[in-house]
Amino acid sequence: MTPTPAPLLTVRDLRVVIGGRHILHGVDLEVAASGTTALLGRNGAGKTTTVRGILGLVPRTGSVLLAGEETVRLTTYALVRKGIGYAPEDRGVFAALTVAENLRLAERPGAGEPAYDLVYELFPELKLRARQAAGTLSGGQQQMVAIARTLLNGNRLIIADEPTKGLAPKVVTEVAQVLERAAEAVPVLLVEQNLAVVRRLARHCVVLADGRTAHRGPAADLLADAEAARRLLGVGSTGRPTAGAPVRTAARPAARTTEADA
Numbered sequence: 001m002t003p004t005p006a007p008l009l010t011v012r013d014l015r016v017v018i019g020g021r022h023i024l025h026g027v028d029l030e031v032a033a034s035g036t037t038a039l040l041g042r043n044g045a046g047k048t049t050t051v052r053g054i055l056g057l058v059p060r061t062g063s064v065l066l067a068g069e070e071t072v073r074l075t076t077y078a079l080v081r082k083g084i085g086y087a088p089e090d091r092g093v094f095a096a097l098t099v100a101e102n103l104r105l106a107e108r109p110g111a112g113e114p115a116y117d118l119v120y121e122l123f124p125e126l127k128l129r130a131r132q133a134a135g136t137l138s139g140g141q142q143q144m145v146a147i148a149r150t151l152l153n154g155n156r157l158i159i160a161d162e163p164t165k166g167l168a169p170k171v172v173t174e175v176a177q178v179l180e181r182a183a184e185a186v187p188v189l190l191v192e193q194n195l196a197v198v199r200r201l202a203r204h205c206v207v208l209a210d211g212r213t214a215h216r217g218p219a220a221d222l223l224a225d226a227e228a229a230r231r232l233l234g235v236g237s238t239g240r241p242t243a244g245a246p247v248r249t250a251a252r253p254a255a256r257t258t259e260a261d262a
């Protein structure tokens with residue numbers, strides 16, 4: 001039997017308290033060493049806070065191992081230098097700057113030659129639009145800028161927080177294509193609500209509920225289990241809120257490792 005490669009990132013009992021309020025009460029997750037791992041959960045479940053905790057943007061306790069090295073006490077600055085790229089929920093693109101300027105600002109000293117070849121190979125459109133103000137790009141193009149910035153510095157892990165949120169269906173497909181190609185180069189932790197995108201990209205998934213891990217396992221198993229998808233995510237397998245509507249999958253019951261509230 002081929003041994004499973006060790007996860008790139010292992011999070012254990014991640015807890016975050018903000019302003020006296022307990023936001024995360026014990027998140028456990030692994031990010032696989034290759035491909036895409038999806039981080040799922042209803043609105044307010046704690047996905048963004050988990051990502052911000054991993055990156056040291058909020059005070060946190062627990063354990064965050066990056067390739068076996070404990071990072072939970074490191075600053076964001078140090079974590080970025082260790083090779084974690086982040087495309088935040090709001091994209092964080094500088095609207096008044098050109099595409100090329102946005103990319104130049106993402107270059108990191110000491111990270112080696114910026115990987116413009118890779119970026120422009122993955123995003124030929126950004127090369128064509130290099131001199132265009134980023135604020136005049138479409139939502140999908142801005143998302144490409146955000147993802148491109150994470151690829152410039154030879155990062156070991158990319159974290160993308162809801163990159164398809166608010167985009168038109170055709171643009172969602174474009175961004176999913178881009179993420180798929182990015183994940184061939186670098187492992188991705190993808191926060192995503194669109195289950196069609198999860199189905200296409202993710203091998204593994206982690207579901208949060210109320211600030212803790214509620215489920216971990218193969219993404220295909222969760223997506224094939226309409227009852228579990230509805231219970232954990234509040235959606236049918238189409239990724240849309242069910243609102244009482246019948247769910248269109250339920251092909252086969254799936255093995256799953258549900259960790260009920262301990």
Ligand SMILES: Nc1ncnc2c1ncn2[C@@H]1O[C@H](COP(=O)(O)OP(=O)(O)O)[C@@H](O)[C@H]1O
Nearest residue numbers: 018019023041042043044045046047048049050
């Ligand atoms: N800075 C903050 N101060 C207070 N509450 C916060 C803060 N950030 C997030 N929360 C709360 O924590 C919960 C989880 O939020 P978040 O991590 O953004 O969820 P998700 O990304 O899964 O939608 C929500 O109830 C949210 O209101």
Ligand SMILES: [Mg+2]
Nearest residue numbers: 047048049089
């Ligand atoms: Mg969020």
